[in-house]
Amino acid sequence: MIKILAASVFWTMYMYTSYVELELTDNAACPVMLTFQNEDIHVEGETEFELELGGYVVGVFIDVNADEDVNEVLGIWPDRLYVTPPEGMIAVPDQILVQEGEKDSVEICHAMF
Numbered sequence: 001m002i003k004i005l006a007a008s009v010f011w012t013m014y015m016y017t018s019y020v021e022l023e024l025t026d027n028a029a030c031p032v033m034l035t036f037q038n039e040d041i042h043v044e045g046e047t048e049f050e051l052e053l054g055g056y057v058v059g060v061f062i063d064v065n066a067d068e069d070v071n072e073v074l075g076i077w078p079d080r081l082y083v084t085p086p087e088g089m090i091a092v093p094d095q096i097l098v099q100e101g102e103k104d105s106v107e108i109c110h111a112m113f
Contacts, residue, residue, distance in 0.1 A: 032107075
C-alpha cells in the first residue's frame with residue numbers, strides 16, 4: 001500500500017525552486033502543516049490554488065512582492081501567503097509574509113469552539 005505524505009506545487013527558475021507543500025503531521029490537534037519556501041523567482045502578480053491531502057483541502061493564495069517597501073533598495077520583496085483551511089478547521093496563522101530565500105509554515109488545526 002502506498003501512503004502519500006505530502007502534496008506540493010513547485011516553481012523553478014535557473015537553480016532556484018520555490019514551493020508550497022502540504023504535509024500530514026502526527027499532531028492530532030493540528031494534523032496538517034503547510035510550508036512555503038520562497039525563492040527570488042516570482043516577478044509579480046498573484047497565484048491561487050488548492051492542495052488536497054488525506055481528505056484535507058487547503059486553499060492557498062500568494063500575493064507576489066506583497067510588501068514593496070521592505071527591501072526596495074535591494075529590489076527583493078517578500079511574498080505573502082494566505083491560507084483557507086478546510087471547514088471546521090483554522091490556519092495558525094492564517095497568513096505569512098516570507099522573505100526571498102526563506103521558509104515559513106502554517107499549522108492547520110481543528111477549531112476548538
